[in-house]
Amino acid sequence: MDRLSNRNLCRPIFFSAHTQKQNSYRKSESGVLAKCYLPPLFSVAPMMDWTDNHYRTLARIISKHAWLYTEMVASETIVHQKDNLDRFLEFSPDQHPIVLQIGGSNIESLAKATELSNAYCYDEINLNCGCPSPKVAGHGGFGASLMLDPKFVAEAMSAIAANTNVPVSVKCRIGVDDHDSYDELCDFICMVSSISPTKHFIIHSRKALLNGISPAENRSIPPLKYEYFYGLLRDFPNLTFTINGGITSVGEINAALEAGAHGVMIGRAAYNNPWHILGHVDTAIYGEPSTGLTRRQVLEKYQYYGDSVLRKYGHRPTVRDIVKPLLNLFHSAPGNGLWKRKADAAFRNCTTIKSFFEETLDAIPDSVLDSPVAELPPGREDLFANIDNLLPAPYRTREEIVICA
Numbered sequence: 001m002d003r004l005s006n007r008n009l010c011r012p013i014f015f016s017a018h019t020q021k022q023n024s025y026r027k028s029e030s031g032v033l034a035k036c037y038l039p040p041l042f043s044v045a046p047m048m049d050w051t052d053n054h055y056r057t058l059a060r061i062i063s064k065h066a067w068l069y070t071e072m073v074a075s076e077t078i079v080h081q082k083d084n085l086d087r088f089l090e091f092s093p094d095q096h097p098i099v100l101q102i103g104g105s106n107i108e109s110l111a112k113a114t115e116l117s118n119a120y121c122y123d124e125i126n127l128n129c130g131c132p133s134p135k136v137a138g139h140g141g142f143g144a145s146l147m148l149d150p151k152f153v154a155e156a157m158s159a160i161a162a163n164t165n166v167p168v169s170v171k172c173r174i175g176v177d178d179h180d181s182y183d184e185l186c187d188f189i190c191m192v193s194s195i196s197p198t199k200h201f202i203i204h205s206r207k208a209l210l211n212g213i214s215p216a217e218n219r220s221i222p223p224l225k226y227e228y229f230y231g232l233l234r235d236f237p238n239l240t241f242t243i244n245g246g247i248t249s250v251g252e253i254n255a256a257l258e259a260g261a262h263g264v265m266i267g268r269a270a271y272n273n274p275w276h277i278l279g280h281v282d283t284a285i286y287g288e289p290s291t292g293l294t295r296r297q298v299l300e301k302y303q304y305y306g307d308s309v310l311r312k313y314g315h316r317p318t319v320r321d322i323v324k325p326l327l328n329l330f331h332s333a334p335g336n337g338l339w340k341r342k343a344d345a346a347f348r349n350c351t352t353i354k355s356f357f358e359e360t361l362d363a364i365p366d367s368v369l370d371s372p373v374a375e376l377p378p379g380r381e382d383l384f385a386n387i388d389n390l391l392p393a394p395y396r397t398r399e400e401i402v403i404c405a
């Protein structure tokens, strides 16, 4: 049996958070997560201002199996808003499996935020160690800058894990500024996984540059080094790793899994083209039946959701807030340009999602609205073909180096 089909047999089962707590992810007496834990085969990345409740609702209508991440929520926000938490942490039960990503650099506040989030029954808690934004890494001292202090991350992860019953994970870069050698990355993973119960790492496979470039440039200028990711798989066989960064098609997701990745996380492509990425996840990655929905049916379900949450918190969310993730649903389809122009005008006068659709959807031909997702588009299926020849030299822990000297 090949590695992929083997993994499909033991992929995480989508228990409700309640069942999950009772069964598959229970910690052993030593506090170590049960061995059966495997990370999601496919997940949509946490993205500030993008993966909000509205986007996640759309994503879940299109794919039943993709794991969804929240936007990063700062631990201080959770602690300070403890009487107003629904606004930051509430989600509909349909969104399971869902991971809460928190950010922070104060252990007490990370622990408290985790404890407060328990009432919402997220399926996993993830710590952001990859955000390069000056607001986060500079003034906040968290995000990617945490990679420079692996001991702190290990202690923070222990505190987070001590306050929840669900698995914990870290999302990080492959390095920061000049701290970008493979050995430094391994030192980070080694320290965090040996001191804390963290067994799952999501690796955005480019380093972060903390001085001088914007967060957006930090997602394109530093080169992708997938060889570091595959080096980690080789050197830490007891841990699980999800690959992230620059993967843009279902063919590439399957290529990464075939090359040994335990999971694949996609960010921008899943937001910019949700229909063609998420529409294939259930069938082409999980081997499960498709929802079979057309885009018209997706929009009908979304309209029901949208009108039920409109102006739930004072004047927010607005029609524009709720429609925002839909604006990419017709990516490169006939009528897309006209629909966006009509949408711009409709934002000014529509007061419900229903009326917004009535005013704009005639821009999209019925053939587009009423077709199920098309054949899999081609991708770079050979993206990882040569990876074994590029791997860095195997990691030796500091102790091994001392012993060998």
Ligand SMILES: Cc1cc2nc3c(=O)[nH]c(=O)nc-3n(C[C@H](O)[C@H](O)[C@H](O)COP(=O)(O)O)c2cc1C
Binding pocket: 045, 046, 047, 048, 049, 050, 071, 072, 101, 128, 129, 130, 131, 171, 204, 219, 244, 245, 246, 247, 265, 266, 267, 268, 269
């Ligand atoms: C608009 C935007 C917001 C993001 N916000 C976060 C965030 O809150 N937390 C995080 O860990 N990464 C964040 N990221 C990074 C993504 O999670 C992901 O690591 C990155 O986009 C690379 O994956 P991709 O090439 O598939 O997009 C963000 C990315 C984008 C585009």
